[in-house]
Amino acid sequence: MLSRPTTEQILLDLRAELLSTIDAAVSEPAAKVAIQMMENVLRNCATRAAHEIAWMREETAAMVEFAERVGSSAAASDELRAALARHRTERSDSLHLDDVAATYSLAGECLSTALEAALAAGADELHVAGRGLLEQRLEHERAIMGEWTMVGRG
Amino acid sequence: MPERLGRFLTARDGTRSAVVRHYEAMTGGYSRLMARAEVEWSDGSVETVVLRGDPPAGKAMVETDRDAEHALLQALCVGTTVAMPAVRGYDSSGDELGTKCIILDHVAGRSLQALLNEHAEHELDAHSRDLVDTLASVHSLDVDAVDLPLPRPTSWEDYLGDLIDRFRQADRTHVESVPFLRYVAAWLDAHRPPALPLRLVHSDFQPANIMVNASGAHLLIDWEMAHIGDPREDLGYYNVYSSTAGPNLFARDPEAFLARYRERTGFGEDAVNMGTMAYFSSLAAVTVYAQILRGAGALARGTNSGLMTTYTLSALSIGHGNFLAGCVAPIPAEVV
Numbered sequence: 001m002l003s004r005p006t007t008e009q010i011l012l013d014l015r016a017e018l019l020s021t022i023d024a025a026v027s028e029p030a031a032k033v034a035i036q037m038m039e040n041v042l043r044n045c046a047t048r049a050a051h052e053i054a055w056m057r058e059e060t061a062a063m064v065e066f067a068e069r070v071g072s073s074a075a076a077s078d079e080l081r082a083a084l085a086r087h088r089t090e091r092s093d094s095l096h097l098d099d100v101a102a103t104y105s106l107a108g109e110c111l112s113t114a115l116e117a118a119l120a121a122g123a124d125e126l127h128v129a130g131r132g133l134l135e136q137r138l139e140h141e142r143a144i145m146g147e148w149t150m151v152g153r154g
Numbered sequence: 155m156p157e158r159l160g161r162f163l164t165a166r167d168g169t170r171s172a173v174v175r176h177y178e179a180m181t182g183g184y185s186r187l188m189a190r191a192e193v194e195w196s197d198g199s200v201e202t203v204v205l206r207g208d209p210p211a212g213k214a215m216v217e218t219d220r221d222a223e224h225a226l227l228q229a230l231c232v233g234t235t236v237a238m239p240a241v242r243g244y245d246s247s248g249d250e251l252g253t254k255c256i257i258l259d260h261v262a263g264r265s266l267q268a269l270l271n272e273h274a275e276h277e278l279d280a281h282s283r284d285l286v287d288t289l290a291s292v293h294s295l296d297v298d299a300v301d302l303p304l305p306r307p308t309s310w311e312d313y314l315g316d317l318i319d320r321f322r323q324a325d326r327t328h329v330e331s332v333p334f335l336r337y338v339a340a341w342l343d344a345h346r347p348p349a350l351p352l353r354l355v356h357s358d359f360q361p362a363n364i365m366v367n368a369s370g371a372h373l374l375i376d377w378e379m380a381h382i383g384d385p386r387e388d389l390g391y392y393n394v395y396s397s398t399a400g401p402n403l404f405a406r407d408p409e410a411f412l413a414r415y416r417e418r419t420g421f422g423e424d425a426v427n428m429g430t431m432a433y434f435s436s437l438a439a440v441t442v443y444a445q446i447l448r449g450a451g452a453l454a455r456g457t458n459s460g461l462m463t464t465y466t467l468s469a470l471s472i473g474h475g476n477f478l479a480g481c482v483a484p485i486p487a488e489v490v
Contacts, residue, residue: 033181037465044468063333101330108331115337119344124484131483134334138478141471148468150362150399152181 007049015042033152040148047144055140056100060107062133067110070130075121080113155252159191159205162250163257166243171196180204186378187253190260202262203242207255209460217448218378220254221246225303226377227256233300236292236354237373239365261373267361270401282403286411288364288372289392290418293353293385302354304382310349313383317437318342321477324444329454332447334474341481342437347430350421352382357441359388360395379441386426389415390434391442394476404431436480443473 005013023035064087071080087106092099111133118126156174163172172193180188189205208220224244230236243257270281297306307313321339325332356363357379365373389404396402404411408428416426446466452458 029181030179034461037461040468041461041464105330108333111333112325112331112336115333116340119337119340128483131337131478134337134474134478137333138471138474141474145468145471148398148472151465 008046011042011046011049015039015046018042036151040146040151043146044144047146051140051143053095053097053100056104059133059137059140060100060104062136063107063111066126066130066133067107067114070114070117070123070126073121073123073126075117075123075126077113077117077120080110080117083110083113155189156191158251160193162243162245163193163203165250167195175200202260204239204258204260205251205255206258207251207253208248210253217445220244220256222303223378224256226380227258229300229302230377233302234295236295237288237371238377239373239375258375261365261367261375263365263367265362266364266366266372267399269366270361270403273401278401278403278406282406282411283414284370284372285361285364285392285403286414287418288374289356289359289388290415292356292359292374293388293419295354297352297354297382302382304354304380306382307352310352310384313352314346314349315343317383317387317440320440320444324440324447327451328447329451334477338436338477338481342433345433345481347386347433348425350384350386350425353385354380355383355385355387356380357383357387357391359392360399362399379445381441384434385419385421386430386434387438387441389426389431390436390438390480393431393435394439394472397476398472432480432482434480436477439473439476443470446470446473 018035018039023032026032026035064084067080067084067087070076071084083106087103087110090106091103094100111130115127115130115134117123118130156177159177160172160174164170172195174191175194176192178190180190187205187207187209189207190202191205192200192202194200224241224246227238227241230238231240239259239261241256241258245251245253245255245257248254266281266285270278273281307316318339321335321342325335356374356377358376359374363374363376365375367373393402393404396404408431412426412428412431415421416423419426446469449458449463450467450470453463
């Protein structure tokens with residue numbers, strides 16, 4: 001396959017064309033709002049294309065490691081053990097996007113149950129550590145989102 | 155559409171006939187199709203109406219019930235002092251206008267958001283007072299004295315539990331795990347605030363949904379997610395919404411904002427304060443969030459499509475940030 005230009009570059013090029021050629025030729029207000037929205041979505045997709053597999057893999061490893069730590073503590077719950085078991089049996093090392101996303105979701109379930117167990121047990125140190133993973137996830141989401149406003153509202 | 159609308163209005167009027175002189179789509183409505191029409195009646199009068207209709211199946215960012223919205227609008231117009239544009243008609247089947255569609259009086263004015271976008275600094279205090287008074291007018295309505303076509307929760311405790319549980323439901327029904335949701339639900343459950351009387355909650359209370367007429371009066375629009383619930387939901391939702399689409403009139407002077415709200419509603423400081431504002435800033439957006447997440451899930455399953463659904467995916471990330479911000483983490487032992 002052709003890897004260069006990257007998908008990120010192609011999408012950003014499309015975005016530039018949308019803004020420079022198409023937006024300039026459009027005057028209808030609803031269509032102009034749609035163009036602004038498409039510009040934003042293309043920018044989001046470009047960032048995802050560049051990073052999403054790496055970010056999901058990194059987060060998956062961190063979420064499962066944290067869940068195992070909670071699972072080996074006094075805070076462990078049956079739900080957490082079940083989530084970890086499901087991750088072990090259903091996870092995939094494939095780098096195809098659907099497989100990465102499916103494994104990421106299994107790891108997300110491990111984090112959810114681990115955080116619930118930590119809160120229920122009043123395990124503050126584990127609570128803070130798990131929350132740190134949510135903040136890391138949010139940081140990635142914000143990088144994808146970029147500048148986002150309610151286009152056309154008002 | 156102009157011809158259809160003319161026939162529709164003529165049939166409803168009974169004595170006069172209507173011709174639509176101008177018709178245009180309106181921008182700014184995220185959930186429903188909106189249009190504005192200038193109508194000339196056979197007696198020579200001219201007026202403008204607004205159409206609010208359902209998008210085609212599978213194209214809506216959020217799914218709400220037009221029948222329920224129309225019934226609520228009728229009840230609010232007839233039985234309350236809540237200021238809103240009058241309902242002029244409703245095509246409940248979509249047979250006449252092509253989609254289920256509510257016809258409303260057009261407000262000759264601008265949205266509060268549009269006014270705020272061009273605000274002068276010295277105008278903000280007055281806008282802040284007006285905003286609080288508008289919200290308080292909704293929350294002061296005695297829902298037991300008015301026949302509103304909305305479900306009545308059995309108690310505040312049960313209602314809050316159900317509201318918190320929407321985070322868990324959203325996670326359970328989505329196409330992938332979203333770990334923010336059950337964490338926030340667990341935190342909110344463990345830190346419940348004092349109760350307040352259940353009241354009418356607009357549920358999308360933001361300046362873009364407040365029309366300001368020529369005399370400066372506020373008229374609230376977009377009632378599709380209104381329900382009977384905790385009035386602080388609207389306060390929290392306003393705060394998080396305006397943090398994204400400012401200016402945030404609460405954040406300018408939080409204590410004064412809440413003091414005026416308490417004065418106008420009669421609610422006490424034990425229930426309306428900075429702590430409960432933070433709590434409901436975390437909780438309140440779950441209604442809108444869950445709708446957007448449902449749209450995202452439908453898109454992933456191939457049962458929904460459309461630019462609006464894709465574009466608002468980023469609003470979910472804003473929601474995650476707001477959820478976390480209201481849930482205060484414990485301070486690690488080594489810091490204490």
